[in-house]
Amino acid sequence: MEETLERVVSDLLGSPASSKWVGVHGAGGAGKTLLAKKVCDNDQVKGCFDPVLWLTFGQSVQVEAKQDELAKKIRLEGDQISNETLGRGLVGKRCLLVLDDVWKSIHLDLLDVVQENGSKIFITTRKRDVLDSRGAIKTEMGLLGKEDSMKLFVVHAFPNQNHAQVTKAVVEQVVEKCGGLPLVLKVIGRRMAGTQDWDYVLSKLKDQRLIALDEEQQVLERLKLGYDALLPLRIQQHFLFFAAFPEDYPIGFWELFRCWKGEGLV
Ligand SMILES: Nc1ncnc2c1ncn2[C@@H]1O[C@H](COP(=O)(O)OP(=O)(O)O)[C@@H](O)[C@H]1O
Ligand SMILES: [Mg+2]
Structure with a gap:
């Protein structure tokens, strides 16, 4: 993990003229999201990029909703959110936009919003072709020895x-x-x-x-x-309810408890 982290940080901090797309690919559960969190937490990265922005994608992402989420994060007013308005909102800034768990290259079209001024879009994905489609500088998230x-x-x-x-x-x-x-x-x-x-x-x-x-x-x-x-079967039934919530949704205890209660599991 540490070696991969070092490599990714150096790709992100590399020459502003190099590709603005940087990414890591690897199997589900290999540690890509954890790596991306460490990237955002890295002092060199924090010193170089402002703002650092994070969007979680996933297989069934609504990309327009992600545009809205980004607009809120950068406090952009107005109803007409597009690549152009988002781009204008970030103009003059050296930002890092993290797109975690991207499944399709077409999903990137609406988030291609940073300038070629040293700003970067860092992608994590299971699909290497997502990175290839943008000519991204890529690193493989290997398995543990x-x-x-x-x-x-x-x-x-x-x-x-x-x-x-x-x-x-x-x-x-x-x-x-x-x-x-x-x-x-x-x-x-x-x-x-x-x-x-x-x-x-x-x-x-x-x-x-x-x-x-x-x-x-x-x-x-x-x-x-x-x-x-x-x-045990009973715990399996409790477990199934996690699938009713969207990916990366912060599940509240009482919310889950009510679901279980409704099914007579508690
Ligand atoms: N090198 C590692 N050491 C310890 N725990 C790890 C490591 N890599 C990943 N994990 C843990 O394994 C789980 C899956 O990692 P995650 O980053 O969500 O994988 P991915 O995003 O590739 O599907 C998480 O709980 C994460 O904290
Ligand atoms: Mg992940």
Whole structure:
């Protein structure tokens, strides 16, 4: 992560004449959003760009709504929000616009609003062709190696550092089956905390047929295991309600609680 962060920061701070499009691509759950947050938090980036603006896209994004969101962020008045008005609102500024989780290059058309004055648009995406379509300077978000995978998994699986229930060899095999994806390592790791059914989980992981699946389906299949083979049915029903909220929506506890209550789950 640190190496990728350094590279992206240097691409963003590079010559103003270089492409205004910079991006990172990689599998779902590989850590792209976390990287983008770290980029925004980086002191060099904060010192160089003002404003730093963030928009979350996602597969079913309404791009016009994102234009409105951007207009609000830069306090642009008026009803007629367009590329031109947004561009005028940012004129003379060296800004960084982060577009997180872009799925289609056509979605970028309405947000091509920064000047070629050293301002940058930083994109995270699962689809490399989104970056290629703009000639973006791109970096791949790689998977975690064996050692980093183990470190991340252990933090979540053994929060009390009690390893007594399981041998190192079994933990290593479970970690290997997580495929170097931080999201999967966290989900499976947390599921394993305090449990004793390691051999059962390992056998389930070994049963998965991932070979014929593309990268995206492999991630989903691994996460699905964290859901259906590993969670009790009652918790699964509670869990399903998260799907009723939009991506990156800050779900309020009472909002969720009311949904559960309506279904007689609490
Ligand atoms: N290198 C890492 N170390 C620890 N946790 C990580 C790392 N990369 C990602 N994560 C965590 O894994 C989860 C998925 O990461 P996220 O950035 O949302 O992935 P993506 O945006 O690529 O789908 C998040 O909970 C994130 O905090
Ligand atoms: Mg993301």
